[in-house]
Amino acid sequence: DIQMTQSPSSLSASVGDRVTITCQASQDIGNYLNWYQQRPGQAPKLLIFDASNLKTGVPSRFRGSGSGTDFTLTISSLQPEDTATYYCQQWDTFGQGTKVEIK
Amino acid sequence: QLQLQESGSGLVKPSQTLSLTCAVSGGSINTADFSWTWIRQPPGKGLEYIGYIYHSGTTAYNPSLKSRLSLSVDKSKNQFSLKLSSVTAADTAIYYCARVGGGSSNWFDPWGHGTLVTVSS
Numbered sequence: 001d002i003q004m005t006q007s008p009s010s011l012s013a014s015v016g017d018r019v020t021i022t023c024q025a026s027q028d029i030g031n032y033l034n035w036y037q038q039r040p041g042q043a044p045k046l047l048i049f050d051a052s053n054l055k056t057g058v059p060s061r062f063r064g065s066g067s068g069t070d071f072t073l074t075i076s077s078l079q080p081e082d083t084a085t086y087y088c089q090q091w092d093t094f095g096q097g098t099k100v101e102i103k
Numbered sequence: 104q105l106q107l108q109e110s111g112s113g114l115v116k117p118s119q120t121l122s123l124t125c126a127v128s129g130g131s132i133n134t135a136d137f138s139w140t141w142i143r144q145p146p147g148k149g150l151e152y153i154g155y156i157y158h159s160g161t162t163a164y165n166p167s168l169k170s171r172l173s174l175s176v177d178k179s180k181n182q183f184s185l186k187l188s189s190v191t192a193a194d195t196a197i198y199y200c201a202r203v204g205g206g207s208s209n210w211f212d213p214w215g216h217g218t219l220v221t222v223s224s
Contacts, residue, residue, distance in 0.1 A: 034210045043199055044150065046212035050205065055212070091209050092152040092165065 002026050004088055006095035014103045019075040021098045023088035026069075032090055033071045035064055038097075039084045047086075048073065078102070105130040107200050107215035115194075115222050121187040125200030125215060126180075133158045133178045138203040140211060141174070141185050143196040151196075155203060156183055190222045 003026040013019050023033065031051040036044040046055050048064035051071060061076045075082055083102055088095040111123035125139070132139065141153035154164040156174040164172050168187065176183040187194060197219050201211040 030207075032208045034205075034208060036211075043214040043217050044211075045214070046210055049210040049212075050208050087150055089150075089209075089211070091207075092163075094150040094152070097149045 002029065002090060002093055004090055004093050004095040006086075006088055006098050008098060009096060010099040010101070012101045012103050013078050015078055015080060017078045019078050019082075019100060021073040021086055021088075021100075023066075023071045023073070023095050024069055025071070025090060028068050029090050031067045033064075033066065034089045035062075035073045036087045036089060037082075037084045038087065039081075044087065075100075105202060105213055107202065107213060109198060109200050109215045109218040111198075111218060111220070113218065113220060115190050115220060116224050117191055117222055118189055121185070121190050121194060121220055121222075123185045123198055123200075123218065123220070124182050125184070126182045127202075128181070132176060132181045132183065135159075136204070139176070139183045140201050140203045142199045142201060142211065142214075144199070144217075145193075145196045153185065153187075153198075192222050194220070195222045196220060 005024045033051045035048040037047050038044040047058050052064045063074045065072050085097045085099045087097050106128045108126045115121045138155045138157045140155045156162045162174050171188045173186040197217040199214050199217045201214040
């Protein structure tokens, strides 16, 4: 089974900061990696699919990159509404999540 | 705009069967372009895939739940359902339904709002 390892598990950053979350797969998954945002009390929402494709309507400050085993979600300029937990996902496996908070 | 809405028993006694339905609106469930999935999230924890079902009725289950799980689809009502038997407190979670797309990428979008199921006597 493929394992997905996210890091860090949580982070705190200031508004306007650049934030980076990583997701590592236990074997090569090509570009089959998706990212979700889950705000407190809400259902997850798809942000990025196929590693680097931004879903329509998602702000351009979100960027996904990577292929093979190493992937990154970058928020170029953190905003208050980005307070959430972010998950990577491949097929039937989710990462553990990264909780992003504002300082 | 496609929308999904979960409904079902919010409180289930241990050893009984959990039953949920996901109603799909704004689009047809009877399509080969997508499949349909259930995902759950124990309070304060991460996301766990439960299983998939296709419009044809073909299913794929999380191996850890397979012996207790049954997914079905009702094309006439444009909905799909989940039954999980012999529940324990470990099955207490928010249960989400979602559409699955993307071929090998298997992204989940959109999601329902989720429904909390508590297993307690």
